[in-house]
Amino acid sequence: MELRLAENIARFRKSRGYTQEELAKRLSISSQAVSKWENAQSLPDISLLPALAGLLETDIDTLMGYIPKKKAVTPYEERYKIEEYYWGTMPGEMCLELLRRCYPTRPLRLLEVGCGEGKDAVFFARNGYQVTAFDVTESGIEKAKRLADIHQVEVNFFRADLHDYRLDEEFDVIYSSGVFHHILPELRREIMENYIAHTAPGGMHAINVFVEKPFIPVPPDSDGGENWVSGELFTYYRDWLLEECRETVFDCRSGGIGHKHCMDTVFARKLPENGGKENGGF
Structure with a gap:
């Protein structure tokens, strides 16, 4: 909790344009105290949390890294309450592509963002x-978790908001499908850089994003995200090996009504400094 709180204080402070000295002055404390919070050397006094959250334009739960159960941040909270699986239980096509590119000849640490x-x-x-x-x-x-129990596999599932959650451990593979349009444009660079920094040398990102096109209407079951610009995703991987990047327009019937989407997809590998593949060439 201390590390997550420290990271959130620093991130929200910077995004709101405060220096450590300015934030300290508004809270009537020393700038050294703020520095210690952000380096996880101490915790704010509980009496300061309401004022701190207010200045950082957030709430105490978010600052601490929690998501209140009453906080419905996406229409899928209700859509997933039906008995059957909204998206079915068959894996997406990207899963098979990733399996071919990164076959786990040894246990590979994989993170799915927005599962x-x-x-x-x-x-x-x-x-x-x-x-x-x-x-x-x-x-x-x-x-x-129920699906994992049915198939008798172990998955570390947990609840987090991608706007607030940041990686503090390394993964071999980061995978996400149909989720990144929920990342606010002003947070995209920070989040992408965090994911890139916490990917092991030789590791891979398999990610797709919905792309804005003037000839494609808003889908009937829109979930309120903001589509990316065509090609925007690929620019984050200029220092990586782009094994594949593509843009496709496809038909969809989610929500029961036919419509179209445009999507950019990337399979990008983080090469080690010597330019080869590490860890058995996964």
Whole structure:
């Protein structure tokens, strides 16, 4: 908790344009105290938390790294409460592509960002990956855990909001499908750099994003995200090996009504400094 709180104080302070001295002055404390908070050397006094959260334009739960159960941040919270699986239980096509590119000849640490009801995370676990997966929906995480129990695999499922959650451990693979349009444009660079920094040399990102196109109407079951600009995703991997990057327009019937999407997809590998592949060439 201390590390998460420290990271959140620093991140929200910077995003609101405060220096440590300015924040300290507004709270009537020393700048050294703020520095110690951000370096996880001490914790704010509980009496300062309301004022601190207010100045940083957030709430205490978010600052501490929690998501209140009453906080519905996506329509999928309700959509996942039905008995059947909203997206089904078959893995997406990207899962098979990733399996071919990063076959786990040894246990590979895989993170799925925005796992929904867990179908892809469970697929990866069944194929030998060490899987960690998070989603913002409580209902989705509950169904994901049930699916893992059915298939008798172990997945570290937990609930988190991708706007607030940052990685503090390294992964071999980071995978996400149909989620990144929920990242606010002003947070994209920070989040992408965090994911890139916490990817092992030789590791891979398999990610797709919805792309804005003037000839494609807003889908009938829009979940309120903001589509990316065509090609924007690929720019974050200019120092990586782009094994594949593509843009496709496809038909979809989610929500029961036919519509179209445009999506950019990247399979990018983080090469070690010597330019080769490490860890058995996974």
